[in-house]
Amino acid sequence: MSIAVIADIVASRQLVDRAAAQRRIARVVGDADRDLPVARQPLEAVVGDELQGEYDRLGDALGSLLLVRLALPDGIDCRFGVGVGAVRPIELDGRTVPEGPAWWAARAAIERTARLQQRAAPFARTWIEAAEGEDAAMVDTISLANAYALSRDQLVSTMSERTRRLTYGRCLGRSQRELAETEGVSQSAVSQALASAGSAAIVEGFAALTRGARS
Incomplete structure (x- = not known):
């Protein structure tokens, strides 16, 4: 298959x-x-x-x-x-x-x-x-x-373009602090953007899909 x-x-x-x-x-x-x-x-x-x-x-x-x-x-x-x-x-x-x-x-x-x-x-x-x-x-x-x-x-x-970038980073395991530094914003701003967009569900879904491939 x-x-x-x-x-x-x-x-x-x-x-x-x-x-x-x-x-x-x-x-x-x-x-x-x-x-x-x-x-x-x-x-x-x-x-x-x-x-x-x-x-x-x-x-x-x-x-x-x-x-x-x-x-x-x-x-x-x-x-x-x-x-x-x-x-x-x-x-x-x-x-x-x-x-x-x-x-x-x-x-x-x-x-x-x-x-x-x-x-x-x-x-x-x-x-x-x-x-x-x-x-x-x-x-x-x-x-x-x-x-x-x-x-x-x-x-x-x-999602906004920035929120998509942040979600991408979280899918790869990057911390909110690291993402905030990359984007030039506060960690609080990153947390709020991810939460309001429902990114946590996307990140968890990505982990479920790729667990075998990334283990």
């Missing part, structure tokens, strides 16, 4: 400088992969504003994607489709092309994310789909993961 991820840029056509946005996303992805090196294949641009990546565990993928969202600046956001299933890479003209049910599921998932944004959940940025034929236990796990992702995306989407 593999975890395939397709990402694209939200409202990319409205960006003044799409190339600059893509470069910034690439830097953010690189930083997230350095801070949580769990990707089998880190997200990388493939065509237009689309990125693709691959992970071994669902928790690894969701933890990595959380760091990416937290690190993105205001004005740049991504949505993610996560597919769970088999991957069968094929050789084509001397290069390996990702293929298989996990990728088909990821494509369906990102399309579902876009639909959710338009109607039921404007702040939705992540959806997970199981490939056809996955067992009932995995389907149940994915249902729970989607409930978590919707709630997480709601919190992250309403």
Whole structure:
């Protein structure tokens, strides 16, 4: 089983400088992969504003994607489709092309994310789909993961850029004092920002997702 991820840029056509946005996303992805090196294949641009990546565990993928969202600046956001299933890479003209049910599921998932944004959940940025034929236990796990992702995306989407940076730091175990010094604010200001944004739930969720990867 593999975890395939397709990402694209939200409202990319409205960006003044799409190339600059893509470069910034690439830097953010690189930083997230350095801070949580769990990707089998880190997200990388493939065509237009689309990125693709691959992970071994669902928790690894969701933890990595959380760091990416937290690190993105205001004005740049991504949505993610996560597919769970088999991957069968094929050789084509001397290069390996990702293929298989996990990728088909990821494509369906990102399309579902876009639909959710338009109607039921404007702040939705992540959806997970199981490939056809996955067992009932995995389907149940994915249902729970989607409930978590919707709630997480709601919190992250309403945070300020600074609060996202602070939450990122707390996910990595940095103290409030250290974060305050980096931001040039008081520790009390950091504590208040994190508390008002519900960051503690995000941090605890990140720890639960990545406990095995970071132990």
